[in-house]
Amino acid sequence: MEFTENVDPIIQGYAQGYFLMGDENNVLGWYSSRQRALIPLDERFRYPKSLKRVLNQNIFSVAIDRDFMGVCRGCADRQTTWIAPELIDIYYQLHLAGYAHSFETWQGDELAGGILGITLGGAFLGESMFFRIPNGSKVAMVKLVEHLRGKGFTLFDAQLQNEHLARFGSYLVSDQEYQKLLQESLNNPCIFV
Template sequence: MQYDIDTIIQGYAQGYFLMADDNNSLGWYGSRDRTLIPLDERFRYPKSLQRVLNQEKFTVAINRDFPAVVAGCANRETTWISPELAEIYYLLYQTGYAYSFETWQGDELAGGILGIVIGGAFIGESMFYQIPDGSKVAMVKLVERLRQQGFVMFDAQMMNPHLERFGAYSINDQEYQTLLETALSSSCNLI
């Protein structure tokens, strides 16, 4: 199937995101409340994770195995990442918009975060782990990287208990659109 990357990026730039439903039909979704991961001092994580970080048992990579991260994110009982959406992510990756932020333990992929970068916005699509703490370490290291590179926002789309532990917070759509506009006028690189 042929996809228009510009149209897809335009949808994300307007605050929408793609998801597949139970029938694997792809659609654009929005939300009245959006979840952000703070890129300032409000970002936090459990003390037990600091011990894991101090052990340095994971290494971090960007796009070392993008397809494996997409597959890992889709590998759950109920997923919004249909084969068609996985194909779109791969096209976005090939055109420099989608990234996988990965943790590795030796040669084994431990976990990762899949996201889309537009200007100074990192739009987190999904995350997964194969080795305990793999995705948590990826989250901490990704926030460090986004800060270093001057990103304006880390959009996590929807709240869940896992994200709350990192200081995630919700904002209304009007606040989100204002912040997104600021982020889109920035030029940031993840790599």
């Protein structure tokens, strides 16, 4: 995939329900799924009881975009990753254009964890998450949902279902239902920061 600094085609792809991923050779492509994993922004959102104790201890602070590139690197720093170097460049250009954001947890001056996502209207399109300190990404998830609710967001797209997301009440919708929810969210003007 050839990328220029014009983010419009990238935004159009996400607005149509696609997402970017790199393959095992770091070649980027557009992907979609027959079913999409969503994080509920209503009473269906939940988290493990053990996390409630961590939240009550207030051992993490939260920040938005304090270390955007650090979150990108943290999300990509895995044995196998779909976040190709070119995709980090795209995320950075989307960040400069006001679309991509990092929602971070900190312990003192140390980045504990974070979630990388793209905002379009009232949709938060979660790209990836990571942690360096135990519970860093879990606390980020809870605090991000609180933030999205407070800002009037109506869709939190997690793309693909996994066991970790299921602990937070994630659920699957068909592509047809996802497209409907996405279009409704695109017409809901929200400001993330």
